[in-house]
Amino acid sequence: MxxxxxxxxxxxxxxxxxxxxxxxxxxxxxxxxxxxxxxxxxxxxxxxxxxxxxxxxxxxxxxxxxxxxxxxxxGYDKGALDAAEYDNSRNGHYAKMNPPGVSGDSRAWEGWSHAGRFNEAVPAGAEAAGCTDGRGDRG
Structure with missing residues (x-):
């Protein structure tokens, strides 16, 4: 080694x-x-x-x-017309905006989980901006 x-x-x-x-x-x-x-x-x-x-x-x-x-x-190609017939799916992503007052990049990509919930992430600088819940919400 x-x-x-x-x-x-x-x-x-x-x-x-x-x-x-x-x-x-x-x-x-x-x-x-x-x-x-x-x-x-x-x-x-x-x-x-x-x-x-x-x-x-x-x-x-x-x-x-x-x-x-x-x-x-x-189990299927991207854009397949019969995609809804499969148990597993391409859940995609969306652009998430940081809350006001959080410095850094204003957008972050978030992926969707198989349970249909988004995968939460702590935005850069969230703790410094007073965000306490790990999603960027204040309080």
Missing amino acids: TIDGMPRLTPQERAERRRVQAELAADLKASGALDGVFARIDAGEPLTGDSGVLGGMLKAALERGLEAELTDHV
Whole structure:
């Protein structure tokens, strides 16, 4: 184990990981899937940072993966017309406004639980603004 608790790879495991990564990269290059990304890099767009190419690619990949996991979990595709017929559902989210006097971002996304109740969260700065019930209400 390393200091941070992550297991060390053996030289064979490391070589296998590198082989798999190189194979994936070669397949993506050969398919043309990376042509647009390479064009952006060649045009001088940054790889990292707020507007970096890698951040955008990672965001898109994570969102696609999470959407696929959710579809697998609930058993139907997003936007399916027969979604109401399933026991499990995509409950969505809504924008929640912080109460007056609470500093920080004025909106926070709240998800709905399977019981039909929203998942309460303490807004940033709520305690400092005199909110005592954990939802941002004063009193």
